[in-house]
Amino acid sequence: DAGVTQSPTHLIKTRGQQVTLRCSPISGHKSVSWYQQVLGQGPQFIFQYYEKEERGRGNFPDRFSARQFPNYSSELNVNALLLGDSALYLCASTPNVGELFFGEGSRLTVL
Amino acid sequence: SQQGEEDPQALSIQEGENATMNCSYKTSINNLQWYRQNSGRGLVHLILIRSNEREKHSGRLRVTLDTSKKSSSLLITASRAADTASYFCATDAWDDKIIFGKGTRLHILP
Numbered sequence: 001d002a003g004v005t006q007s008p009t010h011l012i013k014t015r016g017q018q019v020t021l022r023c024s025p026i027s028g029h030k031s032v033s034w035y036q037q038v039l040g041q042g043p044q045f046i047f048q049y050y051e052k053e054e055r056g057r058g059n060f061p062d063r064f065s066a067r068q069f070p071n072y073s074s075e076l077n078v079n080a081l082l083l084g085d086s087a088l089y090l091c092a093s094t095p096n097v098g099e100l101f102f103g104e105g106s107r108l109t110v111l
Numbered sequence: 112s113q114q115g116e117e118d119p120q121a122l123s124i125q126e127g128e129n130a131t132m133n134c135s136y137k138t139s140i141n142n143l144q145w146y147r148q149n150s151g152r153g154l155v156h157l158i159l160i161r162s163n164e165r166e167k168h169s170g171r172l173r174v175t176l177d178t179s180k181k182s183s184s185l186l187i188t189a190s191r192a193a194d195t196a197s198y199f200c201a202t203d204a205w206d207d208k209i210i211f212g213k214g215t216r217l218h219i220l221p
Binding site for chain 2: 004043044045056058090099102103104105107
């Protein structure tokens with residue numbers, strides 16, 4: 001079975017631009033969570049979706065938004081990019097609660 | 112914000128020695144989990160311990176949980192070069208959000 005897949009793996013944007021990151025969960029997993037990991041820090045919780053509904057939101061500005069589709073895949077959008085948004089963005093899926101299964105991440109560099 | 116705080120921030124030991132990492136957290140939890148991350152990669156789940164459990168084993172891993180002290184420890188026995196990685200504790204509370212600590216960077220010396 002395929003694990004969690006994320007795309008793109010790397011991308012470079014300039015300040016003020018917008019970015020969309022994509023995530024496909026493990027087959028059968030209905031919950032997707034997004035994390036931001038700045039170099040040298042632990043993952044910071046951004047969003048959790050379950051059955052297409054937002055279940056939780058972390059302490060991030062409204063420039064960050066996400067959605068989950070009927071096939072349980074998810075997108076994370078970040079508008080008006082800042083230099084500080086440069087990070088590894090991790091997607092994780094889970095059947096409902098408990099163990100998270102992570103993808104390899106999308107590394108975003110904002111210039 | 113971080114819920115858990117790992118200690119130490121960094122640890123270097125000789126191959127074959129045991130490595131112990133600690134995690135403290137602030138609020139009541141349902142479960143506590145430990146994850147490993149190789150440099151710049153995705154996180155890999157190691158072990159989950161429930162709030163009503165005190166100790167759990169998985170291969171060379173031993174996890175303890177003390178809910179009265181709001182702390183957990185991860186012991187890796189007979190360390191190997193492949194254990195070099197960052198280790199994170201993660202807690203989930205009443206709202207099921209899983210929150211990670213800042214991690215311990217473990218380096219196994221040959």
